[in-house]
Amino acid sequence: MVRSPLSALSPPGPRPRRFARLLAGTVLATVVGSTLAAPAQPAAASPLAELITNGTFSTGSTASWWNSQHTSFQVVAGQLCVNVAGGTTNVYDALVGQSGITLTNGKAYALAFDVSASAPVHIRTRVQLEAAPQTPTLDQGVQADAGLRRISVPFTSSIGTSSGQVVFQLGGRPQAVTVCLDNISLIETELVGNGTFNSTTAPWWRSNTATQLGVDGQRLRVSAGSATAQPWDDIVGLSGLTLRAGRSYRIQFDASASAARSVQAIVQREAAPYTAPFSRGINLTTTSQHFSFTFTSPLAANDAQVIFNLGGGPAFTAWLDNVSLVELTAAPFDPVRYWNGVLLDAYRAATGTAAGPTVLSRAGAMMHGAIYDAATSVVPTGQPYLVRVPVTADAVAPSLEAAINKAAHSTLVAAFPGRSFTANLNHATAQLPTGTSQLQLDRGASIGAQAADAMIQARSNDGSANNTPYQLDNVPGSWRPTDSRPALAPNWGLVTPFAMTSGAQFRPPAPLGATSYADLLSKPEYGVQLNEVKELGARNSTTRTATQTQIAHFWANDLDGTYKPPGQLLDHTTILSVQRGLTVMENARLYGLVGLALGDAGIVARDGKFLTNIDLWRPETAIQRAHEDGRPETVADANWRPLSKDLAGVSFSPPFPAYASGHATFGGAWAGIMRLYFGTDNLAFTATTDDPYASGVTRSFTSFSQAAIENGISRIYLGVHFRIDADAGVASGNALAEYIFANRLRP
Secondary structure (H helix, E strand, C coil), X not given: CCCCCCCCCCCCCCCCCCCCCCCCCCCCHHHCXXXXXXXXXXXXXXXXXXXXXXXXXXXXXXXXXXXXCCEEEEEECCEEEEEECCCCCCHHHCEEEEEEEEECCCCEEEEEEEXXXXXXXXXXEEEEECCCCCCEEEEEEEEECCCEEEEEEEEECXXXXXXEEEEEECCCCCCCEEEEEEEEEEEECECCCCCCCXXXXXXXXXXXXXXXXXXXXXXXXXXXXXXXXXXXHCEEEEXXXXXXXXXXXXXXXXXXXXXXXXXXXXXXXXXXXCCCXXXXXXXXXXXCEEEEEEEECCCCEEEEEXXXXXXXXXXXXXXXXXXXXXXXXXXXXXXXXXXXXXXXXXXXXXXXXXXXXXXXHHHHHHHHHHHHHHHHHHCCXXXXXXXXXXXXXXXXXXXXHHHHHHHHHHHHHHHCCCCCCHHHHHHXXXXXCCCCCHHHHHHHHHHHHHHHHHHHHHCCCCCCCCCCCCCCCCCCCECCCCCCCCCCCCCHHHCCCCCCCCCCCCCCCCHHHCCCHHHHHCCHHHHHHHHHHHHHCECCXXXXXXXXXXXXXXXXXXXXXXXXXXXXXXXXXXXXXXXHCCCHHHHHHHHHHHHHHXXXXXXXXXXXXXXXXXXXXXXXXXXXXHHHCCCCCCCCCCCCCECCECCCCCECCCCCCCCCCHHHHHXXXXXXXXXXXXXXXXXXXXXXXXXXXXXXXXXXXXXHHHHHHHHHHHHHHXXXXXXXXHHHHHHHHHHHHHHHHXXXXXX
């Protein structure tokens, strides 16, 4: 069973990452210490209440769920698995669902669930009335297959009922199929109770007893009976709301006044220092205007309120209507994903030694590590990587997005000297939530700058500039250049790790357990593996299949202009992040973990390649010089070339030893982090590539480990690695991931 907040729609409750500590702040310094707490009033209905009962199946029971004919169900490994008989005609011939759900007409909701199937199948999910004609307010088609997929669907209910139901329609297939469901959630995302004022003012309150509230044409009429000196001398508000840290919100309302008037709209904590993630001055006129703002809350609070500060002038009347505060299912602009895209563009632009996977993975670890520290300073949750920047606990909340933007920008400038990222920063700043003030931006940027400075300082003397030349062993089995390029990054195994204790901590065992080059070449397995890559990895191979050729190029990304191996895995992280509906804070941790893992994977791979007593030659050299290995079953071919080729079509092998595969080490580390973060290996996704020889190709996987294994094996088909290289790389990368996940960026 998946036990992670894979979607912004997950209900409150235990989860792998928690946003528990509260942070003070607002955006208008004029209200510091002056905004009045709400008087005792009826609380609004509790928002974000989970409407689904037993949606996680954690007790092993199917209680609260029913099924129709043509189906049977049971809980298997924490999931509700429905066996659907074959031979049904219509999709509604086989059903599973839950009834007795209350829906409010016009309110915003979000339905989310995980789904997989034993065979590809199209199903429909509906939120509808229980009784005929079973009018739906949501009718969504969903494709399911072997890997678990997260489906998140926001909708506004067009029906009001206490007899609603969630139904999964599974029929209409000639063959039988098993469909498994988990983490089923239906929550109301509208936080404001009675924002339309159809008949009553409850539960809205007023702070000034001279002010009268009433309903006027289905609008809230606020009649201020006397002049007041300060904005907070006359407040109307709604209390008892819940905010979740790091979540994005949209506040909207219609407003007008009997005379032009400046007022303040605020979302804040009820108690001092009245921390306000949103505060905006607005100008009312005699004509009704629609106002809409977005903001991100840096705090978690069950005592939040929406208030309008109406004082500070002569007596007047204001009208409010359609007041809405909705938790968005996804941030309008996710800065973590954005800067990851900027990072990949920098990868694509890198050339020569600056385009090496080690240099690039270091840059990614720096940027994502700094982003994580900046984010967890603004929303102080979890274990910081290097630093938790202090945040002043006053009434001005720093912008989470601005902190991330500055942290990313500063580390990228340091990691890619000579490349400007100013346009990217300007673009990201322009995407800040519309409710962000300049003071919030400035405070967030200051936090991001300090997080970046801590990272840059930590990496200032990390050994990445060590250019000591590599000394060749010059014996059979040892690596030597296959072209004019010298060894690339031969000292990288000595670089200070991001999370490991040393570069040798996850060093793979000696290839085939050999103690020397001669011992390795004497082993029969060596001969078998050499002939395997000779046959499958040859440029002119007649046995390599079209699919194997596609796999080889899909995972290559060795050429300038591509996002290189670390970039492909970071791009795949984005694919999963979008699919699972992660929030900004969840992304900060996920990308932080992936970034650190890839940064250290580059060190692990170079340690194994250059800092042991066997620096294994590439298949290209091994095949051309097979007469030196002493094995009768390996025949030298001086004309053998790998499938791997540059843009001019010239075959090449990467300029460093074969064992262990850096591609495979990166892939194993990535798959391990993804598996641990999401709590399951079996998430389906469709991946992309930058490689020009696989342009437009996508490949689909049902698990992270499946992708990592294919990534490793692809290097055999490309002709640049032995099978032992791939196996060892995946194993080392996975062990590294488990260590990082257990010890770094803990929630």
